[in-house]
Amino acid sequence: MTEENGIPTVVTASRIIAAPARTVFELIADPAQQPRWDGNNNLAEAAAGQRVRAVGDVFTMTLTNGGIRDNHVVEFEEGRLIAWRPSLQGNQPPGHLWRWEVDRVDDAHVRVTHTYDWSRLTDEKRLQRARATTSDMLLASADRLAELAESNDQPPPT
DSSP: OOEETTEESEEEEEEEESSOHHHHHHHHHOGGGHHHHOTTSOEEEOOSSOOOOSTTOEEEEEETTSOEEEEEEEEEETTTEEEEEEEETTSOOOSOEEEEEEEEEETTEEEEEEEEEOTTOOOHHHHHHHHHOOHHHHHHHHHHHHHHHHSSOSOOOO
């Protein structure tokens, strides 16, 4: 595990969700849905029509503090994996990464793993917040994602 002054620079949380992989992945891959399950209440909104489909896609989010972030997709496997590097709108990403992995357990269950990796973060202004990101914070998002996926309150898969 990579660390900086005893603080892990890669933080992970994982849990089982009682929903099909397609249902869970649609909630992650559609940025317009992300504020519904963001466990840190950091995401305010994203315009519809930005569903991620490939590495190289960029989707834009408005944060609760009014900031706007471009999210550069760097890993993608339909139905299973998505990862992005956020940046200030119009700028290059400073090096941190958010990853979601959806692994099928059976037809009705998946294991979701949420990772925050700031081992390559170069923006000094982001380091304090990166150091404060814990697996409990990641699990809060996974738990809210599970609530939504396990309920009947999710959008139809696209």
